[in-house]
Amino acid sequence: MLDVPARPHGDAAGEIDAEGWTPGVKEAFADRVLALAGRYAPNLPGSVLGRHIVAPDDLARVNRNCGPGDPFGGSHDLAQSYLFRPLPGQPSHRTRVPDLWMLGAATWPGHGVNGASGYIVARSLLS
Structure with missing residues (x-):
């Protein structure tokens, strides 16, 4: 998923207590993305062997040109x-x-x- 808020403040679905990209928010967001994708690819969520989540602030930290988190x-x-x-x-x-x-x-x-x-x-x- 490439388009995410640079600095999340809350969650429109009311399921994730988001105040920035904390490790817990990253995991909850990734879980939601996999669950939504699983509607169209039912075996996807159970097929994931591992994952590494890169949030916008992580991206900006490793590449100044990508701040604040430009994936493009x-x-x-x-x-x-x-x-x-x-x-x-x-x-x-x-x-x-x-x-x-x-x-x-x-x-x-x-x-x-x-x-x-x-x-x-x-x-x-x-x-």
């Missing part, structure tokens, strides 16, 4: 847009590591998660 590739200013993603000298999703490609929200075409970078890489690999 960090800053959206001009220096982080379009031709400059991921790095100006590293176009076409290729990396300097042979056969390692980079894709996702932080790559061309940038901003958000829409699958376009995966499509571009797949076309390159299949041609």
Whole structure:
């Protein structure tokens, strides 16, 4: 789940006593997400072997560009847009590591998660 409140204050369902992303709030929220997804994939909740929950403040702590918890590739200013993603000298999703490609929200075409970078890489690999 990518879109969550940066600083939760309460719970609209009245089930989680939320005042920030405490360990208990993270666990309760993850339980709710799995239960809701389980309505459509009934065996999902019982199939989870382990989990690691990253809240917005956790994300911001490990990457300043993602504060306060932006899951879509960090800053959206001009220096982080379009031709400059991921790095100006590293176009076409290729990396300097042979056969390692980079894709996702932080790559061309940038901003958000829409699958376009995966499509571009797949076309390159299949041609």
